[in-house]
Amino acid sequence: MLHLRLITPAEQTEEAVRLIEGTRGTTHLCVLTGAARDPAGDVVLCDVAREAADDLLSGLQRLGLDTTGSIAVENVDLSLSERADRAEKEAPGEGADAVLWEHLTEATHEESTLSVTYLSFLTLATMIAACGVVLDNAVLIVGAMAVGPEFGPLAGISTATVQRRPRLAVRSLIALLVGFAVAMVLTVGFSLFMDAVGLFTKEQLEADRPQTGFVYAPDWFSFVVAVLAGAAGTLSLTSAKSGALVGVAISVTTVPAAANAAVALSYGDTVQTWGSTEQLLLNLLGITLAGTLTLLTQKQLWRKQHARLRRRAAA
Known part of the structure; x- marks a missing residue:
């Protein structure tokens, strides 16, 4: 699994959340309204299966969050969660075959x-x-x-x-x-x-x-x-x-x-x-x-x- 930390302008948060919710292989979605100060905005956290991450990152970039906010990705070394296991099963393909371009x-x-x-x-x-x-x-x-x-x-x-x-x-x-x-x-x-x-x-x-x-x-x-x-x-x-x-x-x-x-x-x-x-x-x-x-x-x-x-x- 990968962990995503996004900083989104307030007016783009809902759009980013919809994209995450519509991506198979995501879970543990969390929205912290007004938590970001530099740049100002909301903080959106989620976990995503590796095989679903490239499509999600491409979608977030199309929203312009890499310019108006921030997109950070970290590896999750251990995740004890049935939701995470289910997300990995739902994600298309195998994580080992996925390429994060x-x-x-x-x-x-x-x-x-x-x-x-x-x-x-x-x-x-x-x-x-x-x-x-x-x-x-x-x-x-x-x-x-x-x-x-x-x-x-x-x-x-x-x-x-x-x-x-x-x-x-x-x-x-x-x-x-x-x-x-x-x-x-x-x-x-x-x-x-x-x-x-x-x-x-x-x-x-x-x-x-x-x-x-x-x-x-x-x-x-x-x-x-x-x-x-x-x-x-x-x-x-x-x-x-x-x-x-x-x-x-x-x-x-x-x-x-x-x-x-x-x-x-x-x-x-x-x-x-x-x-x-x-x-x-x-x-x-x-x-x-x-x-x-x-x-x-x-x-x-x-x-x-x-x-x-x-x-x-x-x-």
Whole structure:
């Protein structure tokens, strides 16, 4: 269940209440007349099943409450209520299949903003991966994958494509390209420093590396894994399965490939630099393509399911 808290101008409260009451899957409706001060108006509270929330939010936005008042949504971790159970049964579809498009857009907007924190995480992840590729240490590679925040901008590009929001697409693309550029440049400096103090050597980089050699040897399996990971990551975002997203993060070689390219560049090894860059671009393309197709599929399936349920209700 989700909890909605609305601030409505007094003249729009009845209209908002009628919309909520007419939406299958809502319950626990409460109206606090004149309770809001900034902006002034009434406070309307209700719980709604996840699968009914997107339609309700769209209706509230059509009323203009996102401009004249406020719409806030929170997850309900526990609800001991027969009314809530009944509301979830009455709501069309399954909660796990529902996509809250506004929530997804907001989440990807936040994750795809070029900030100091984003650049710091991506740079640190790339430096950790640099240590991993030089030492041929798979544990460090996995750790770097988990730290990397690059899935946010990739999901932002997919969401923006499906929702036709060019500003989000541009913001996400800038965060992705600038983020990797800054991380790789700083990792080149980090590699030169580590070489100067004797912790990195060119011989280590060019030696046989059975654990990490794959990061500069792209093949069809790289693309297939990126596509599968992109689909899984998108599903984890739309269904709020954060645990699955961690698994996605450690299954693709974006950050390790960027790290290997940076270290190889610092030693003038063009073969590994180009190979790692190809691996990076192949993974980014596969994840973005899969994410976009997954969202399009979810959108179509949800529409068909709703149309079928409406036909049943009409009959």
